[in-house]
Amino acid sequence: xxxxxxxxxxDGELALLTDLYQLTMxxxxxKEAMQERATFSLFFRKMPPARRFMLACGQQHAAALLSRLxxxxxxxxxxxxxxxxxxGFLDWLGDWRFEGDxxxxxxxxxxxxxxxxxxxxxPIAQAQLLESLVMxxxxxxxVLASKAVRLVMxxxxxxxxxxxxxxxxxxxxxxxxxxxxxxxxxAGTSNVLGGLRHDLAINGTMAHSYILAHDDEREAFRAFAxxxxxxxxxxxxxxxxxxxxxxxxxxxxxxxxxxxxxRLDSGDLGELAKGARALLDEAGLEEITIVASSGLDExxxxxxxxxxxxxxxxxxxxxxGVSADAPVIDLSYKLVEYAGTPRVKHSPGKVNLPCRxxxxxxxDDRGRYVGDIIALRDEAVDAGEPLLRPLVRAGRLDDDExxxxxxxxxxxxxxxxxxxxxxxxxxxxxSDYPVTLSxxxxxxxxxx
Amino acid sequence: xxxxxxxxxxDGELALLTDLYQLTMxxxxxKEAMQERATFSLFFRKMPPARRFMLACGQQHAAALLSRLxxxxxxxxxxxxxxxxxxGFLDWLGDWRFEGDxxxxxxxxxxxxxxxxxxxxxPIAQAQLLESLVMxxxxxxxVLASKAVRLVMxxxxxxxxxxxxxxxxxxxxxxxxxxxxxxxxxAGTSNVLGGLRHDLAINGTMAHSYILAHDDEREAFRAFAxxxxxxxxxxxxxxxxxxxxxxxxxxxxxxxxxxxxxRLDSGDLGELAKGARALLDEAGLEEITIVASSGLDExxxxxxxxxxxxxxxxxxxxxxGVSADAPVIDLSYKLVEYAGTPRVKHSPGKVNLPCRxxxxxxxDDRGRYVGDIIALRDEAVDAGEPLLRPLVRAGRLDDDExxxxxxxxxxxxxxxxxxxxxxxxxxxxxSDYPVTLSxxxxxxxxxx
Numbered sequence: 027x028x029x030x031x032x033x034x035x036x037d038g039e040l041a042l043l044t045d046l047y048q049l050t051m052x053x054x055x056x057k058e059a060m061q062e063r064a065t066f067s068l069f070f071r072k073m074p075p076a077r078r079f080m081l082a083c084g085q086q087h088a089a090a091l092l093s094r095l096x097x098x099x100x101x102x103x104x105x106x107x108x109x110x111x112x113x114g115f116l117d118w119l120g121d122w123r124f125e126g127d128x129x130x131x132x133x134x135x136x137x138x139x140x141x142x143x144x145x146x147x148x149p150i151a152q153a154q155l156l157e158s159l160v161m162x163x164x165x166x167x168x169v170l171a172s173k174a175v176r177l178v179m180x181x182x183x184x185x186x187x188x189x190x191x192x193x194x195x196x197x198x199x200x201x202x203x204x205x206x207x208x209x210x211x212x213a214g215t216s217n218v219l220g221g222l223r224h225d226l227a228i229n230g231t232m233a234h235s236y237i238l239a240h241d242d243e244r245e246a247f248r249a250f251a252x253x254x255x256x257x258x259x260x261x262x263x264x265x266x267x268x269x270x271x272x273x274x275x276x277x278x279x280x281x282x283x284x285x286x287x288x289r290l291d292s293g294d295l296g297e298l299a300k301g302a303r304a305l306l307d308e309a310g311l312e313e314i315t316i317v318a319s320s321g322l323d324e325x326x327x328x329x330x331x332x333x334x335x336x337x338x339x340x341x342x343x344x345x346x347g348v349s350a351d352a353p354v355i356d357l358s359y360k361l362v363e364y365a366g367t368p369r370v371k372h373s374p375g376k377v378n379l380p381c382r383x384x385x386x387x388x389x390d391d392r393g394r395y396v397g398d399i400i401a402l403r404d405e406a407v408d409a410g411e412p413l414l415r416p417l418v419r420a421g422r423l424d425d426d427e428x429x430x431x432x433x434x435x436x437x438x439x440x441x442x443x444x445x446x447x448x449x450x451x452x453x454x455x456x457s458d459y460p461v462t463l464s465x466x467x468x469x470x471x472x473x474x
Numbered sequence: 475x476x477x478x479x480x481x482x483x484x485d486g487e488l489a490l491l492t493d494l495y496q497l498t499m500x501x502x503x504x505k506e507a508m509q510e511r512a513t514f515s516l517f518f519r520k521m522p523p524a525r526r527f528m529l530a531c532g533q534q535h536a537a538a539l540l541s542r543l544x545x546x547x548x549x550x551x552x553x554x555x556x557x558x559x560x561x562g563f564l565d566w567l568g569d570w571r572f573e574g575d576x577x578x579x580x581x582x583x584x585x586x587x588x589x590x591x592x593x594x595x596x597p598i599a600q601a602q603l604l605e606s607l608v609m610x611x612x613x614x615x616x617v618l619a620s621k622a623v624r625l626v627m628x629x630x631x632x633x634x635x636x637x638x639x640x641x642x643x644x645x646x647x648x649x650x651x652x653x654x655x656x657x658x659x660x661a662g663t664s665n666v667l668g669g670l671r672h673d674l675a676i677n678g679t680m681a682h683s684y685i686l687a688h689d690d691e692r693e694a695f696r697a698f699a700x701x702x703x704x705x706x707x708x709x710x711x712x713x714x715x716x717x718x719x720x721x722x723x724x725x726x727x728x729x730x731x732x733x734x735x736x737r738l739d740s741g742d743l744g745e746l747a748k749g750a751r752a753l754l755d756e757a758g759l760e761e762i763t764i765v766a767s768s769g770l771d772e773x774x775x776x777x778x779x780x781x782x783x784x785x786x787x788x789x790x791x792x793x794x795g796v797s798a799d800a801p802v803i804d805l806s807y808k809l810v811e812y813a814g815t816p817r818v819k820h821s822p823g824k825v826n827l828p829c830r831x832x833x834x835x836x837x838d839d840r841g842r843y844v845g846d847i848i849a850l851r852d853e854a855v856d857a858g859e860p861l862l863r864p865l866v867r868a869g870r871l872d873d874d875e876x877x878x879x880x881x882x883x884x885x886x887x888x889x890x891x892x893x894x895x896x897x898x899x900x901x902x903x904x905s906d907y908p909v910t911l912s913x914x915x916x917x918x919x920x921x922x
Contacts, residue, residue, distance in 0.1 A: 033539070040645075043648060043668075044639070045666070046665075046666050046676050047664065047679055053701065054702075058697055150687055161641075162639060162640050162641075191491070192605070193610075195646075196643065197611075198483075199647055217492075218491070218494050228494050230494030231495055232499060233495055235514070239503075249502060254558075345802075348802045354792055357640070357641075361682070361687060369683075371682045
């Protein structure tokens with residue numbers, strides 16, 4: 027073990043990031059010459075109790091990646107080594123290309139239980155192979171964006187900045203998480219690579235270690251403010267209000283350093299913010315803003331603001347980084363149609379909607395959302411624009427459709443305004459927003 | 475956006491996977507010519523309520539990766555683009571090498587609150603830069619292994635297999651998670667790449683979609699069993715006990731397919747297992763085992779076995795894949811010493827242990843663990859073998875020490891036996907296992 031194990035998954039290996047049964051089932055389809063078209067639908071059956079809606083995120087990116095999935099030579103060699111696969115099948119895998127269609131919701135679309143986020147139409151041996159990876163990819167961004175948007179809503183227009191890279195589950199979560207945060211409306215991130223790669227502003231303050239490495243807090247403040255005019259100083263290492271007084275002194279002596287903000291990271295944030303605000307205002311430093319952090323979630327942010335805490339921005343990490351109150355969503359990728367006929371597993375107490383589908387979000391004449399309709403894909407439904415759109419057609423990615431992923435942030439902000447208020451509430455509980463089945467789907471479901 | 479965003483983080487970019495303030499503070503240290511040696515200690519202050527111990531995992535791998543961290547040309551260009559850094563500093567970063575020491579616990583060491591998992595001794599501008607990445611890397615494996623070992627304990631010797639790749643937070647979590655699962659004692663994984671890369675047996679059964687794609691469940695069973703003699707058949711797609719009867723018929727007609735196991739994935743697993751066992755035994759198929767899955771956690775496994783459910787192996791995913799009841803551990807990487815003097819942040823109600831440290835686990839004469847002592851690194855403590863050992867010395871990885879990471883699985887199994895029983899209990903609550911401070915550390919802590 028002289029070489030550290032790499033963190034990377036190379037393109038040619040990505041196809042192996044799957045559950046073994048996807049490969050054994052695919053070999054079985056190959057042996058049985060089962061080549062009819064299948065439709066698989068990606069959805070979740072139940073909303074987590076701590077959520078009133080989820081933001082469907084990652085599905086466009088996932089579909090784009092999956093449409094280019096290949097089994098590289100190394101991957102094939104490794105599969106051969108398992109002894110489970112015939113050489114003929116491995117050769118077939120080497121030539122494997124996704125040639126089907128993938129329909130997706132646009133990035134950032136709010137979704138509810140049983141609504142399709144993505145559907146794959148392809149010969150069954152192609153569609154089956156995508157299952158595990160598409161679920162892994164979509165879940166991450168969907169779970170993280172759906173948590174992050176709640177912090178954004180709680181902050182009522184004040185900037186929320188991601189400080190959570192260290193708390194996230196590994197490297198891919200930390201990097202792609204920032205993409206989800208961007209969609210959710212965060213103002214920035216401390217995560218350098220994530221921010222650079224996914225076009226979200228990179229922010230940072232300072233750590234307690236910087237203060238502690240200096241013999242004197244005041245000297246640490248002064249040095250850092252000189253290096254970075256317009257910076258944010260962390261004032262709670264020893265005594266928060268004493269720290270604020272030191273910032274005020276430095277601003278008196280060297281106003282040109284233009285300290286922009288102070289950061290509170292421990293203690294009673296509401297009380298300390300009030301105390302700090304009073305000191306700063308008294309010193310005529312109304313322009314210095316207050317950033318608060320320290321294990322905050324949306325409920326704490328809401329409470330702080332209700333209590334009138336003069337906090338101007340929030341840094342959040344631990345709770346958001348793993349979506350601690352709902353770290354997993356029970357996504358399903360289910361066969362719903364094969365060879366032109368509906369397929370459904372009979373699960374007592376569970377909804378299983380057969381056939382390829384479409385999703386409609388009805389608006390009233392003021393543009394407000396009044397209810398969703400889950401329908402058959404080809405059913406005539408007079409309910410506005412269909413939300414599932416073909417991103418991949420016969421294996422080819424539609425670049426115009428893909429470009430819509432970049433509008434996720436605007437899409438989220440626009441959509442949230444249009445929902446009834448109870449969809450946006452932070453408290454646990456379900457909203458009354460109606461999701462119904464179309465007549466044809468209703469009929470087919472009761473039949474199957 | 476014609477190219478899908480890559481999932482990979484290349485070696486030269488990995489150094490950018492950090493919080494911005496690590497880089498701005500490091501530039502400040504560079505500008506201030508602060509080059510004294512610092513010690514940072516990685517620990518957590520509080521055990522999650524749902525855990526009685528954590529398995530320290532990932533720290534040896536992380537230390538090995540960090541000892542080779544480099545700022546590649548692309549990384550430096552991207553940093554230059556932020557406008558925050560002087561060219562002189564960027565040149566210095568280009569030559570940056572970690573030249574310090576990293577002490578770590580061996581992979582798989584059980585740990586309790588306030589115990590150091592890893593300590594870095596290096597010039598402050600080197601030690602500071604590692605913070606965010608080491609926390610991200612160690613947290614993932616520690617959180618996942620600490621959950622997985624609970625499922626292993628609950629199963630009381632029966633194999634537990636990871637089915638959770640689709641539920642984990644992204645690609646890195648899915649791949650490195652298997653490493654943590656191996657350490658924790660799982661018997662196998664369905665995750666092909668994870669299993670191949672981290673040397674854990676790859677297992678798989680079949681999905682409901684395979685059954686549904688066939689017109690008849692019996693024909694699906696027969697075809698799959700012929701393709702894969704000795705396989706596991708999923709019997710709950712339509713009616714579980716009917717499914718079992720079909721398996722029995724196939725075994726009567728074609729005993730050479732040698733079905734090895736059936737899998738139950740829904741319904742009342744305890745009752746269905748009893749019913750299935752009775753049918754199989756009646757048919758003389760005592761050798762066919764029963765695998766159960768379906769959102770299982772350690773408490774459900776324990777209850778099933780207490781109730782006498784004849785289940786021989788468990789497939790687990792959703793709850794384990796994100797460690798749903800404790801998805802995050804509040805790791806701290808704190809400056810504890812700089813320029814030879816202790817450094818501590820004053821946090822009311824929080825323990826902050828100054829100085830470089832060592833951890834001892836005392837044994838009685840029968841080898842059972844009787845208590846831990848957190849001591850100063852250089853203090854003479856008569857309590858057996860020190861657990862923190864130098865993995866990286868003056869920037870060089872010790873290959874012999876690194877090889878100990880491969881023994882994590884055996885280390886975990888051995889250690890668990892040695893703890894008092896209440897450390898292994900699954901119920902929420904703290905064990906009585908004592909963790910104390912050495913006399914010198916106690917003295918220093920009360921002083922600082």
